[in-house]
Amino acid sequence: MPYHCDLSPGQKIYLDNPGSITLITLASTGAGQQQQSSTQVHTGSWTEVPQIVRVGNGVILRCVAAQGTFFWQIQGMQIGVAPATAWATDQAIPMQTAEVGSSPIASMPPMPPMAPMQMGDMQMSSNPMTLRMGKMTFGSDTPTVNTQKFCTQCGAAIAQGDRFCGSCGHQLP
Ligand SMILES: [Zn+2]
Known part of the structure; x- marks a missing residue:
């Protein structure tokens, strides 16, 4: 418990x-x-x-x-x-x-650094939301508000659109 x-x-x-x-x-x-x-x-x-x-x-x-x-x-x-x-x-x-009935923080042990996932020539990034497959691109090019984000694992500053923390490799939400 x-x-x-x-x-x-x-x-x-x-x-x-x-x-x-x-x-x-x-x-x-x-x-x-x-x-x-x-x-x-x-x-x-x-x-x-x-x-x-x-x-x-x-x-x-x-x-x-x-x-x-x-x-x-x-x-x-x-x-x-x-x-x-x-x-x-x-x-x-x-x-x-x-x-605590369920603790999402405590039940998630630190993850070892890992390389960003790559699947063939398909790329996904969440900010802005785009999905690129080959030469096709889906998504909007609407500019997003530039707010500084921080890694929830180690607190390092992370760039917009990063899926993984450059410092500890934590997968970002
Ligand atoms: Zn980190």
């Missing part, structure tokens, strides 16, 4: 336990930008609901799983392994984790 928790306005953490790994995804939104950072660790299945406490200017995440108890420290968009001694619930503010 995946969980999510609001760390701060505009920053969320998603936790999932697909198979025997713990998948931690940080997502932040603000000023038209989306940033995402995730890590996955082989922990075995969770035996308890993961807990998050706020310490200093970050949070500590504790996961009790089949292979032991795991701790991570999260500061900004950084996820790092934390020593067990970092867990001091008496000084920390527990944060409420909530179950």
